[in-house]
Amino acid sequence: MAQKARKIQNCRIQTLCHESAVFPRRICSYINCIPPVLKARSVPLHIELIGSLAAVITTLCWVPQIIKIVRHRETASISLVMNVSLVLGVFLWFIYGMMIGSWPVIAANGVTLLLILTILGLKLRYG
Incomplete structure (x- = not known):
């Protein structure tokens, strides 16, 4: 599983990607950051x-x-x-x-x- 993280307006947005055995394509999911107000x-x-x-x-x-x-x-x-x-x-x-x-x-x-x-x-x- 590859992980990338980048900084955007004081938030961390992570992209999690993995290869699936069932589906030969790469599947990526994105985790949104929490707004600074809620930190x-x-x-x-x-x-x-x-x-x-x-x-x-x-x-x-x-x-x-x-x-x-x-x-x-x-x-x-x-x-x-x-x-x-x-x-x-x-x-x-x-x-x-x-x-x-x-x-x-x-x-x-x-x-x-x-x-x-x-x-x-x-x-x-x-x-």
């Missing part, structure tokens, strides 16, 4: 801590609501439309985190999604 950046620790604290607080803020619903078995004051919209938005954030490979975004929105789905399930159960 990992170095963020100072204090900024990472602020982001992490915000993620923990906004993720866990749903726990008291779940506890209240379970204790009182009443969800009349909870908006179904708002919760469905929130599930959709958090799901899209989760997908975005997967696409850019950001574990903090994936983890925070994954847990938030589970908590909001729990609230939504309780809303449907208790009306």
